[in-house]
Amino acid sequence: xxxxxxxxxxxxxxxxxxxxxxxxxxxxxxxxxxxxxxxxxxxxxxxxxxxxxxxxxxxxxxxxxxxxxxxxxxxxxxxxxxxxxxxxxxxxxxxxxxxxxxxxxxxxxxxxxxxxxxxxxxxxxxxxxxxxxxxxxxxxxxxxxxxxxxxxxxxxxxxxxxxxxxxxxxxxxxxxxxxxxxxxxxxxxxxxxxxxxxxxxxxxxxxxxxxxxxxxxxxxxxxxxxxxxxxxxxxxxxxxxxxxxxxxxxxxxxxxxxx
Amino acid sequence: xxxxxxxxxxxxxxxxxxxxxxxxxxxxxxxxxxxxxxxxxxxxxxxxxxxxxxxxxxxxxxxxxxxxxxxxxxxxxxxxxxxxxxxxxxxxxxxxxxxxxxxxxxxxxxxxxxxxxxxxxxxxxxxxxxxxxxxxxxxxxxxxxxxxxxxxxxxxxxxxxxxxxxxxxxxxxxxxxxxxxxxxxxxxxxxxxxxxxxxxxxxxxxxxxxxxxxxxxxxxxxxxxxxxxxxxxxxxxxxxxxxxxxxxxxxxxxxxxxxxxxxxxxxxxxxxxxxxxxxxxxxxxxxxxxxxxxxxxxxxxxxxxxxxxxxxxxxxxxxxxxxxxxxxxxxxxxxxxxxxxxxxxxxxxxxxxxxxxxxxxxxxxxxxxxxxxxxxxxxxxxxxxxxxxxxxxxxxxxxxxxxxxxxxxxxxxxx
Numbered sequence: 001x002x003x004x005x006x007x008x009x010x011x012x013x014x015x016x017x018x019x020x021x022x023x024x025x026x027x028x029x030x031x032x033x034x035x036x037x038x039x040x041x042x043x044x045x046x047x048x049x050x051x052x053x054x055x056x057x058x059x060x061x062x063x064x065x066x067x068x069x070x071x072x073x074x075x076x077x078x079x080x081x082x083x084x085x086x087x088x089x090x091x092x093x094x095x096x097x098x099x100x101x102x103x104x105x106x107x108x109x110x111x112x113x114x115x116x117x118x119x120x121x122x123x124x125x126x127x128x129x130x131x132x133x134x135x136x137x138x139x140x141x142x143x144x145x146x147x148x149x150x151x152x153x154x155x156x157x158x159x160x161x162x163x164x165x166x167x168x169x170x171x172x173x174x175x176x177x178x179x180x181x182x183x184x185x186x187x188x189x190x191x192x193x194x195x196x197x198x199x200x201x202x203x204x205x206x207x208x209x210x211x212x213x214x215x216x217x218x219x220x221x222x223x224x225x226x227x228x229x230x231x232x233x234x235x236x237x238x239x240x241x242x243x244x245x246x247x248x249x250x251x252x253x254x255x256x257x258x259x
Numbered sequence: 260x261x262x263x264x265x266x267x268x269x270x271x272x273x274x275x276x277x278x279x280x281x282x283x284x285x286x287x288x289x290x291x292x293x294x295x296x297x298x299x300x301x302x303x304x305x306x307x308x309x310x311x312x313x314x315x316x317x318x319x320x321x322x323x324x325x326x327x328x329x330x331x332x333x334x335x336x337x338x339x340x341x342x343x344x345x346x347x348x349x350x351x352x353x354x355x356x357x358x359x360x361x362x363x364x365x366x367x368x369x370x371x372x373x374x375x376x377x378x379x380x381x382x383x384x385x386x387x388x389x390x391x392x393x394x395x396x397x398x399x400x401x402x403x404x405x406x407x408x409x410x411x412x413x414x415x416x417x418x419x420x421x422x423x424x425x426x427x428x429x430x431x432x433x434x435x436x437x438x439x440x441x442x443x444x445x446x447x448x449x450x451x452x453x454x455x456x457x458x459x460x461x462x463x464x465x466x467x468x469x470x471x472x473x474x475x476x477x478x479x480x481x482x483x484x485x486x487x488x489x490x491x492x493x494x495x496x497x498x499x500x501x502x503x504x505x506x507x508x509x510x511x512x513x514x515x516x517x518x519x520x521x522x523x524x525x526x527x528x529x530x531x532x533x534x535x536x537x538x539x540x541x542x543x544x545x546x547x548x549x550x551x552x553x554x555x556x557x558x559x560x561x562x563x564x565x566x567x568x569x570x571x572x573x574x575x576x577x578x579x580x581x582x583x584x585x586x587x588x589x590x591x592x593x594x595x596x597x598x599x600x601x602x603x604x605x606x607x608x609x610x611x612x613x614x615x616x617x618x619x620x621x622x623x624x625x626x627x628x629x630x631x632x633x634x635x636x637x638x639x640x641x642x643x644x645x646x647x648x649x650x651x652x653x654x655x656x657x658x659x660x661x662x663x664x665x666x667x668x669x670x671x672x673x674x
Contacts (some may be wrong), residue, residue, distance in 0.1 A: 070402055071405075072399075072402040076401060077400055084395055106390065110405065120270045134651075138402050138403065138405075141405050143479065143480055143481070144477060144479075144481035145480065145559070146481055148472070149552075151554075174400070177317055177619055177620070178391060178400065179391075179400065179403045179404070179406055180390075180402075180428075181429060181613060181616050182388055182406045182428055183406050183425060184484065187554075187557075187558075190554045192554070194553050194554050197546075197550070197553070198547060198550065212316075215318075222619060222620045224395045224620075225396060225397055226397070226398070227398075228398050229398070234399055257353060
């Protein structure tokens with residue numbers, strides 16, 4: 001028993017010490033990034049790479065990004081402030097002026113991963129993107145789809161996107177403390193991590209990132225506020241984080257970056 | 260009343276004179292000698308209840324004390340195992356003494372209590388979710404609010420909830436418990452015949468469940484978050500231990516080889532969990548191993564979780580003897596008290612977690628508030644457990660005369 005208590009204490013101390021140690025090697029924020037967006041670097045780094053994005057930028061070809069998402073991809077009545085739009089602005093800012101960046105958004109409202117994946121072949125033929133950011137999981141979690149089926153659907157979707165010749169980034173669910181007692185999120189987070197690992201593609205951990213902001217007090221995500229301000233700020237930070245994440249995963253050296 | 264209450268020697272001894280004649284055929288199972296209450300069971304069930312409560316709250320500093328952060332298994336395994344153990348102990352004895360029919364009737368009475376408790380919690384959940392649905396309109400979360408859609412068809416939802424098919428988050432344990440208890444008469448009857456074969460059948464069911472992906476369907480779609488067909492293994496194993504298995508295993512448990520295997524396994528599991536929280540370590544994990552191991556499935560009680568629980572249990576039994584004086588210390592009293600009234604305290608814990616969420620959302624979400632809520636929740640659980648104990652003691656005293664006069668002993672272990 002004593003040993004166990006001791007072990008817990010050691011890990012607790014480790015847990016407390018770790019964030020402060022990590023803060024030092026935090027990602028270099030873009031000069032204009034608000035302090036609220038700050039994140040420890042481990043949330044923005046991935047071992048997996050985006051070779052096609054890197055090739056396109058090195059060759060000076062336009063970067064066509066497609067975000068496949070759901071209702072949480074946008075803010076009602078303020079699409080320009082949503083994270084895909086913010087990511088486009090930041091990428092344009094960070095990449096050389098000669099680099100054309102275009103982000104298009106495909107909203108698959110109220111569709112599970114399986115339903116969304118069914119449309120991928122057609123979608124890819126129409127858009128031909130270099131990079132697809134697939135944000136999914138929320139509808140599956142709300143409808144409590146069998147996690148194994150969910151994993152299968154995500155696997156198939158990712159394969160379809162890759163077969164169509166695009167790099168893929170998976171993005172998981174939002175951290176939503178208000179609905180934590182109502183929606184069981186962990187199985188869907190776990191399975192998305194597994195699929196990302198199996199396919200060796202980057203996973204943008206939106207859940208952990210938003211939780212970090214909430215825990216550190218940068219945003220109060222419990223807030224019942226009806227106005228769009230909080231949503232706009234969170235999406236701005238998400239867009240910045242996502243742009244940084246893509247640049248890092250594509251291993252763009254300083255030569256390919258403006259800042 | 261809980262099952263555990265009946266593990267005391269006195270109540271069982273009180274039931275004895277009614278059916279003192281030993282059965283002609285010697286039963287295949289043997290019950291541990293009636294003696295002192297097994298406080299270790301109460302202690303760990305109390306601990307599991309506290310941990311389940313803390314795990315149901317949003318993550319905070321206290322969450323780091325819960326065992327799921329240090330290995331594969333968590334408090335649910337402890338809870339279900341001990342439930343199997345105590346249920347078999349109490350109703351197994353009832354079956355030997357009063358026969359199959361009466362024991363089954365008593366089990367069903369218990370199932371009814373758990374069912375009513377579940378429906379009560381569901382009502383509280385409905386109240387909470389309806390309130391959130393009408394008061395929370397953050398545009399960041401329009402999508403997540405889709406969860407409220409079921410409020411549009413209360414006719415279907417409530418009926419499905421009564422059928423245990425619609426179960427909101429954090430309300431999965433009681434339906435599992437209900438199904439396991441419903442199966443208990445069959446399990447006990449089979450254990451009476453051949454305990455090892457029963458355990459073997461349970462393993463077969465577990466393997467078949469994994470092989471053919473059997474599950475309990477839920478409403479509106481999906482499956483039960485705790486698959487009873489898989490989790491029965493832990494429950495039956497608990498029952499098997501209670502009915503003499505633990506004693507027969509004592510040599511294995513005492514062997515240093517077992518101890519070292521358990522320690523090595525727990526250390527390895529600890530390392531794996533560490534890589535979840537310190538991603539810097541994850542590149543030290545062989546990819547092959549990761550692909551084989553993940554996902555560690557809670558729904559179907561992954562083998563890794565089950566073995567992790569076994570390793571923890573083996574070490575606990577070894578290093579915490581049943582006559583450890585610490586069990587009587589006032590410091591562990593709150594835990595033991597909570598463990599002795601598990602159904603009430605479990606429900607209270609689920610309710611307090613709902614209430615805690617509500618306060619965090621409505622008042623403030625700071626770390627201090629969080630700590631206050633967690634600690635006061637635990638204090639309330641302790642307080643209520645104490646009141647229940649007190650009431651039971653008083654009621655038993657005043658009820659003792661009437662009971663003896665009527666000779667109604669079949670409810671003595673009624674639970």
